[in-house]
Amino acid sequence: MKYKDIELKDNKTQHALELWVEGQRSFIGYELEGDKVYLMHTEVPEEQSGQGIASDLVEKSFVYLEAKNLKVVPACSYVRAYLQRHPDWNRIVAED
DSSP states (O other): OTTTTSOOEEETTTTEEEEEETTEEEEEEEEEETTEEEEEEEEOOGGGTTSSHHHHHHHHHHHHHHHTTOEEEEOSHHHHHHHHHOGGGGGGBOOO
């Protein structure tokens, strides 16, 4: 994990899990319903794309959500693609 030293922030007022890299905000927007977290949209500043930030952001988010015993609903296409590449994380995906 390239950005392992950067702490994930849960911005509850904006419903976003954030990673701040070199002063730039990358985030996953979410909606919380009971014990399910709908991951809606992943965004990384254009000038920082291709640096592995999004994948580290998803990984850190999964670690954080699993620690809180929350289940993930991957509404975001990037999160779904990440789960295909890392099927071990399907353990935290909510049942249909």
